[in-house]
Amino acid sequence: MSSEKQPERITPRAEDYSRWYLDVIRQASLAEPAEVVKGCMVIKPHGYAIWEKIQRALDDMFKATGHQNAYFPLLIPESFLKKEAEHVEGFSPELAVVTHAGGKELEERYVIRPTSETIIGHFFAKWIESWRDLPLLINQWANVMRWEMRTRMFLRTGEFLWQEGHTAHATHDEAREEVIRMLHVYGDFAETFMAMPVVRGIKTQSEKFAGALESFCIEAMMQDGKALQAGTSHDLGQNFGKAFDVKFQNKEGQQDFVWQTSWGVSTRLIGALIMSHSDDNGLVLPPKLAPVHVVVVPIYGKGADEALVREHGEAIAKELRGVGLTVVFDTRDYKPGFKYFEWEQKGVPLRIEIGPKDIEKNAIAYKDRLAEKKDFRSRDGLGPWASAFMDDFQKRLFERAKQRLADNTIEVDDWETFKKVFEGQESKFVMAHWDGTAETEARIKEELKVTVRCIPLDAKPEEGKCVLTGKPSKRRVLFSKSY
């Protein structure tokens, strides 16, 4: 390839979107390819810190909705996977299997969990006897492995981190309520914390989770117009209950199978974050998930009193920490300009510079990560100001993303226009009529690599004709290319 003088340069989005994505990850020190382990990645401290923020916020939301955390084994007896026909069919191509342990071949092979419905089903069967044991609301934070042909950091890797909620209920209605409740937890999380607007919807039968009756999802639009499934929530019906004999005695004294749900989000959310907000200068993070809110950079001018600058820097950092912000006072021995670039690439929302001139004027210089130039303001009232800045920053990110989603969501009624929208690498969110058949979905996917991302929950009934076949349709569905 070209022998770039600056290998640390970030490829502009317009030049090569997927290179840009990888460059941002590298420059922000979020992760790197595991290199010695196929298809896997190392999540570096700055990337993991974002995941920890995501975990904390979501975990609080799960607890608030009555769930408890537990942990199940990484290894699952191979026979378990086979108990639910559709489930095994969906996952078998991507399973990693343990065949040997302790120096000899295993009697029964284990698969490394691709998801835990089966082993959790096994234990639910032991734990549940009566309607009094229900609902059982469990969540697990774990790693899973799916052997993927092609990987992209955070979006699709062999091993990834996630949470998987697993619940059991006495009635289908109750399970259904849970599925919808968690879908909205995800939707709220995406919009409130990630500043990422999402479309809440139902998957088509061909896109749903293997083994579920129905899958719900939140779909987000990335900057290139493609959709990213950011979270899913499944109505498992009694499929796993029957496969694992998860029965309970109901109030009428009869045996019945439980109704189950499962729902999850993964480290893919970090990919979603990157592709929602970041720019050609690097990462941009919403304050609610940013590991560092403010970086304070000291400037030691000619003949300046270093100790004095340092003292002021410390005082500013302390003041900002006092209002709950995470602050780095960067006293490393680098030129200020070097630090500016580095922290910008890492997505810190606000930079404050403190030097002799500022001290003299009782001022600070600051740089908004979203602004072109830096600005100045008084030293007074820094805490409240910075705190309000973060709220505003979070809001600006959300508004910007919402605007982009609105601008790039269109209704299309004829096939020629539909094709034009998806020419080349182009993509938008297209609301169009669909005749509801898997055949039509397949044809569109084949020809344009476009799929039905979901049937939006808020889709209003509307008579129309399928954009491809002209057959009757009762509402529009969301079409897009996707990650």
Added chain:
RNA sequence: CGGGGCAUAGCUCAGUCUGGUAGAGCACCUGCUUUGGGAGCAGGGGGCCGUGAGUUCGAAUCCCACUGCCCCGACCA
């Protein structure tokens, strides 16, 4: 799994065609000088040239095999 590319310093790569003591830039370390948008000078450390087997007096270089990684397609959170 198909097609393509690559493998030499921490990183990006030159050197391979035409065999002869291992190279550059960046990064790193030390010192001095600097500090408001990626500093400068001087000195320094760092290599099983992916692995294995050949050819040869001699292999990063030639031959064979293997492995790994990246990119593009078919599958997927």
